[in-house]
Structures are given as structure tokens and as C-alpha cells.
Amino acid sequence: MDSQKVDLYLMTNAKFFQPQHLNYIRERLLLLDESKWFMIQGIDLKDPTTILIVSIVAGSLGIDRFMIGDTGLGVAKLLTCGGLGIWAIIDWFLIMDLTRQKNMEKLQQLLQ
């Protein structure tokens, strides 16, 4: 793919991924076929900051976990009132990185 397009994509979407993955994403995108460009742009990436706000407001209902696609753990969190409140607090610190990981998993499916 065109290096200009790749740089544009990385500039606008850098906050959705972990910093250590950015180089890898750049290399893979450069090797990628032009026809996948629209699919790459169409991925539903979640903003870590938004998820963090959701986690602080409604973390004890498990809504943050549902939003990033961890439905199984979301149900567990809902049933136990956010793991008696403890898990909900731990997730305030984990959820941003988890969101970036989930975004990477979504992109990875197209990069291969």
C-alpha cells in the first residue's frame, strides 16, 4: 500500500493501538494489497478513553467488558456486582490497555 496512506492511517489511529505495535502495523500495512484499504478503514475501533469513562461510570454492571467484546467476563462482572466492587476498581486500570489489545486483534485479522 501507498506509504502516504499508511502514515495517514497511523497518524489518525495511533491512539487506538499499543505503542509497541505501531511499527509492526506500519510494516504490515505497507505490504498489504490496495484493495483491503476500505476494509481496514471500516473496522470498528473502540476509543480507550471512552471505554475508561464507561468503566468508571458503569463498571460494576460490566458494561465496559461488554463494549470491548468480552461478553463472558461482562456477564460474570454483572452477576457479581463488579466482583464485589474490587474487580470493577482493578478494571479502571486495565481496561484502556485491554481495549487497545482488542483493537489490535480486530486489525490483525485483516493484516494476515
Next chain:
Amino acid sequence: MTRNRLYLLFFIALIAGYIYLAYAISQQQMHSTFTPCVFKNATGIACPSCGATRSVLLLAHGNFASAFMLNPFGFIIATIMVIGPFWMLYDFVFKKDTLHLAFQKFEQAVKTKWVAAILILLVVANWIWNINKGL
């Protein structure tokens, strides 16, 4: 989620659940009004799963009707806590991953739109019921 990670998390959750249950039984005899629920402590109104501990305790005494009236979530939690250890032991002994496969199937099922809509409606209905009961 990988298989081993799921089993580790499930194991920790089960142990924490049983420890909390033992703690709740010892507290119940003293009629304490302590609640660990952050949501309830912050807002003063019950969360969807408030009363689940009391419901599980009632189930342990064989009080099915009053357990359902207190919070139907107690049935789900009690089922998981009773079946969970045996299921995990079965997988562990025979080196299978039936629990992991079931978990993945469950996650897929919950992600379908109409299933999710029904479940959300049920949870919200239970929440309204909880607030009305004044748990």
C-alpha cells in the same frame, strides 16, 4: 481468551466466591448490614445483582421460592458455583477443554442481537424489581 487463562480466572473466582459465602454466613448470624457493593454505597439504590448473596444463602437452606423472590440471579450464581468445580475437575483430569468451548459458544450466543436484547431487558426488569423491593 486462552484456555489456561480462563481456567485460572474461573478457579480464582470460585475460590473467592466460596470465601465470600463463608464470610457472609458468619456475618448473617450477627445481622450485619454491611454491603460491599460500590454502586449501592455510592448511590443508595440497589444494583441489578444486589441481594444475590442472600438469595444464594436461602438456596443453600432449600428455600427456593423466597430465593427467587429476593433475586433470581441467585439461581444462576448457585448453579455456576455447584457445577463449576466438577466441570473444571473433569476437564483437568481428562485433559479436555469442554468448559473453554462452552464459554466460547456462550460468548458467541450473547453477541447475537436478539439474544442480547432479551437478556438486557431481563436484567433491567430485574433491576427495577430490585429497586421496588428496596434491597
